[in-house]
Amino acid sequence: MSCAFGGREIVLIITALVSAAMAASLQIVHFKGEVLRMKRFWMVPIVVFIFMAVFFAALSARADDSGDERVVPVIRWVCFQCGKEFFTFAPDNIDGKAKTDHKMVNYQQSNWVLLGDPGKSVPKCEKSPDGAHFFEKKQELNTSPYIIHELRNFYIVLKNGGSLKAKIIKWKCMSCGINGFCFLGDDMDSATEIEFSGVQKVYNMKSGSRIPECRLKNYRGENIKCHMLDFTDKIEPKSIEIAKSLSNMWYSD
Ligand SMILES: [Zn+2]
Ligand SMILES: [Zn+2]
Incomplete structure (x- = not known):
């Protein structure tokens, strides 16, 4: 804060x-x-x-x-064959037992992509003969946007998934107009405007780079630095939509 x-x-x-x-x-x-x-x-x-x-x-x-807001419901999966761990946003389902398709390498390669790069399919299983994973659900948990950023290449996103449990919200700086999205529940380091001690500790979900300082200047011509954030439209996203607009998503540390 x-x-x-x-x-x-x-x-x-x-x-x-x-x-x-x-x-x-x-x-x-x-x-x-x-x-x-x-x-x-x-x-x-x-x-x-x-x-x-x-x-x-x-x-x-x-x-x-302090910023580690665990506001995003996710599911942890482990492949029965290779033992590798992946995550999905709840309720995206990649359970090997749920559907015959979920065990087929062609289906996995054409429908399951990575949050960090939705142009890339999930890496093939190194232990199964045909390269298909067999995922078992291990845990449903809430995690923080920061941890999702760190593990973005271990998040599987469904091209054909439904609405997620997590919501995202649009924000905009009332001073300089910079805008983007964040997960609902992330305070974006700006609950009130009592104190201005610098730009928010807010980072880009894709690149990890810190948000630029606010361009608004005070009467002495000095930069105010701290954005005045206004939260507007709430959205129920699909995981593929988050992946495609990840460079427009931000999180507070
Ligand atoms: Zn595997
Ligand atoms: Zn601003």
């Missing part, structure tokens, strides 16, 4: 203080009541528990805001 301070953290810290104050006042009531005198001993661990629970909730919210 180079350009903003997380509002969620403030809310969680206030919640922690209010919980602690409530727990403390309860303890005083128990102390004054003769009948409830015993209870003040077990109030102590409760107060500690509330503190710890809220503290760790605040910590995890902070971790989310």
